[in-house]
Amino acid sequence: MQIILSVMSLFMTLNFHVYRFILILSNGKYKSVVHRAVVNDKCTRISIAVTHGPSLEAVVTPALELIDNENHPVEYRGMKYENYLEKQQSNNINCRISMVDVACMYYVLAFNNTKQRVPTIISMASAAPFSLDSDLPPKTGSSNIKHLVQSSTLTSIPSNYVFSTSKSDEQVLLDEHIPSIDLSLLTSPYPDQRFKIVKQLGEACRDWGFFMVINHGVPESLMQGMLDACQSFFDLTEEEKLEFAGKHVLDPIRCGTSFNASEEKVFFWRDFLKVFVHPEFHAPSKPVGFRDISLEYCKRTREVAAELLKGISESLGLEECYINKTLELDSGFQILTVNLYPPCPQPELAMGMPPHSDHGLLTLLIQNEIGGLQLKHKGKWIHVNALPNSFLVNTADHIEILSNGNYKSVVHRAVVNDKCTRISLAVTHGPSLETVVTPASELIDNESPAAYRGMKYKDYLELQQSNNLHDKSCLDRIRV
Ligand SMILES: O=C(O)CCC(=O)C(=O)O
Numbered sequence: 001m002q003i004i005l006s007v008m009s010l011f012m013t014l015n016f017h018v019y020r021f022i023l024i025l026s027n028g029k030y031k032s033v034v035h036r037a038v039v040n041d042k043c044t045r046i047s048i049a050v051t052h053g054p055s056l057e058a059v060v061t062p063a064l065e066l067i068d069n070e071n072h073p074v075e076y077r078g079m080k081y082e083n084y085l086e087k088q089q090s091n092n093i094n095c096r097i098s099m100v101d102v103a104c105m106y107y108v109l110a111f112n113n114t115k116q117r118v119p120t121i122i123s124m125a126s127a128a129p130f131s132l133d134s135d136l137p138p139k140t141g142s143s144n145i146k147h148l149v150q151s152s153t154l155t156s157i158p159s160n161y162v163f164s165t166s167k168s169d170e171q172v173l174l175d176e177h178i179p180s181i182d183l184s185l186l187t188s189p190y191p192d193q194r195f196k197i198v199k200q201l202g203e204a205c206r207d208w209g210f211f212m213v214i215n216h217g218v219p220e221s222l223m224q225g226m227l228d229a230c231q232s233f234f235d236l237t238e239e240e241k242l243e244f245a246g247k248h249v250l251d252p253i254r255c256g257t258s259f260n261a262s263e264e265k266v267f268f269w270r271d272f273l274k275v276f277v278h279p280e281f282h283a284p285s286k287p288v289g290f291r292d293i294s295l296e297y298c299k300r301t302r303e304v305a306a307e308l309l310k311g312i313s314e315s316l317g318l319e320e321c322y323i324n325k326t327l328e329l330d331s332g333f334q335i336l337t338v339n340l341y342p343p344c345p346q347p348e349l350a351m352g353m354p355p356h357s358d359h360g361l362l363t364l365l366i367q368n369e370i371g372g373l374q375l376k377h378k379g380k381w382i383h384v385n386a387l388p389n390s391f392l393v394n395t396a397d398h399i400e401i402l403s404n405g406n407y408k409s410v411v412h413r414a415v416v417n418d419k420c421t422r423i424s425l426a427v428t429h430g431p432s433l434e435t436v437v438t439p440a441s442e443l444i445d446n447e448s449p450a451a452y453r454g455m456k457y458k459d460y461l462e463l464q465q466s467n468n469l470h471d472k473s474c475l476d477r478i479r480v
């Protein structure tokens, strides 16, 4: 009896003082206690457990005030209490206890029931199995951001979406003039026109790593049709999309949320679809029409990229077809990435995509008229105002490697807004998967020795995609 009472007082004290989903809310500062019930051979024992939880709709996450990304990163995923309850109640009682099991607190009032005054027995709280491995519950209690936003009236973001940004990173220049390249001049039969535009292209690569391409010849209807098809993909039901979830970073079709959710502690306000479209063309079988329009769109962007790469070759003082030949662009690896950024109730706290550079040579991006892309230029963030029907093009890591650092890949990020859904479509054009990319020998001498080690593009891709996305962390690994 003494022991029971001491247990009782322990629970009472604990619960009254640190009431409310202690473990999760406190971000692990206060731990929950594992307990069990034993039986005896003399008399019946009854215990009553009264559970006090949050509201069923509440998504329980660690308190924002207890998180900082460096010293106290988020320890627990958010999950709607209703879903948690369902998960817990529909499993066996199991001694295995996970970090999050005890989010629901149980008040256990135990007493000797010989007087039989208690008419009912309320079942004891169980530590249900709930593993943190492959069959993870979705990070937010829903499988992606779109679903989370649509299935609840969020007024704040779950704390595991809070992305910490330094003060200097919060300042953004809005009206900067970004270079634009007229593609029709690049294919001009007049040598002086071509010479001028190649020079402009080289300057854009050297000074910015970013430019807009106008007069590219890709029909506006194709660009708009492709954006519509991508929106329709995300409008498929959750079950339909699950078919395309993919498991490995080199699966040819993969949709998901954030960037690499199995590695990340802080998630990005972004759902995505990633499809390998060249040299082998893949496409999700739904929605109807996606395959045909993406086939045509990717072919046309490949043509634009090929023209730009010829100009870039020349601007580096190399033969026009140098990049094409050396990096085997006829079997170049092309990836279509569709990014969906639903409205976010606290856009200043979340991030759509963190600062990063892209793998590959050039990325061609279009968006649904909603801005959000920012690039880092001379240490400052610049908001990109896209011209209608233009392609936004950035130089990527393999241009930096090939040019031996003459042209740098540009660091960029995607911010979110609280008004409307933004879609962006980024098509990455890279070397063939088997190519080992090294600095061009023509650009190496005693004064400028090779600044990067060679690495097979496939290995680079796998490395980048299976780690956290962070600045130029992947490129940094092969710098000499
Ligand atoms: O959505 C954007 O504007 C940026 C997307 C991006 O950087 C990417 O897909 O690599």
Ligand SMILES: [Fe+2]
Residues within 6 Å of the ligand: 356, 357, 358, 363, 412, 426
């Ligand atoms: Fe990017």
